[in-house]
Amino acid sequence: MENDDLDAVVGGLGARLREMRMRRGLRLADLSESTGVSISILSRLESGLRNPSLDVLLKIARAFHVPLDDLVGAPASGDPRVHPKPVKRHGMIFIPLTTRPIGVQAFKVIMPGREPDAPITQNVHLGYEWIFVLAGTLHLKIGTELTVLSVGEAAEFDTAAPHGMASGTIEPVEVLTLFSARGEQIHIRDA
Numbered sequence: 001m002e003n004d005d006l007d008a009v010v011g012g013l014g015a016r017l018r019e020m021r022m023r024r025g026l027r028l029a030d031l032s033e034s035t036g037v038s039i040s041i042l043s044r045l046e047s048g049l050r051n052p053s054l055d056v057l058l059k060i061a062r063a064f065h066v067p068l069d070d071l072v073g074a075p076a077s078g079d080p081r082v083h084p085k086p087v088k089r090h091g092m093i094f095i096p097l098t099t100r101p102i103g104v105q106a107f108k109v110i111m112p113g114r115e116p117d118a119p120i121t122q123n124v125h126l127g128y129e130w131i132f133v134l135a136g137t138l139h140l141k142i143g144t145e146l147t148v149l150s151v152g153e154a155a156e157f158d159t160a161a162p163h164g165m166a167s168g169t170i171e172p173v174e175v176l177t178l179f180s181a182r183g184e185q186i187h188i189r190d191a
Helices: 003-023 028-035 039-047 054-064 068-072
Strands: 087-089 092-096 105-111 128-135 138-142 145-149 154-158 163-167 173-180
Touching: 003 039, 003 068, 028 039, 028 054, 054 068, 105 163, 128 138, 138 154, 145 154, 163 173
Parallel strands: none
Antiparallel strands: 087 092, 092 105, 105 173, 128 154, 128 173, 138 145, 138 163
């Protein structure tokens, strides 16, 4: 890494730390409690008045549940591939397709088959979601409205409304989903 790259990484660290903490709705005291790093050190790191030690960076990365490279904003290694680690939650398999802990998150989701009249669990949270059906039939329930999506169909919705999705048949369904926190909605512009 050249000195200019190193200076850019270190120079932007404080703002990145503050942004990650604020997005999670944490106070300096909360981060201090979860890391064991004093509030004054965290404050000086965020304001750029102090360079962090590896020990402190590791504690913060662990508290934010992000890789150290994401925390420090290390320049790309040249390999653009994502090496996903699938996660199984609520009977579904989530395959992350993005590596950044902030901004738009992309996932391939595989949902098991189910009886079409089985209830769909709904959630509510801040954000915005886009869904594209890759294989199978998807039942998307927003509020009391049920929408049936087939291969090649897409939907978008505000996640502040009660919503849930599940396979529409006894066969699994595969979807591509993009999730964004509120205020980060995707904008497409002509060049």
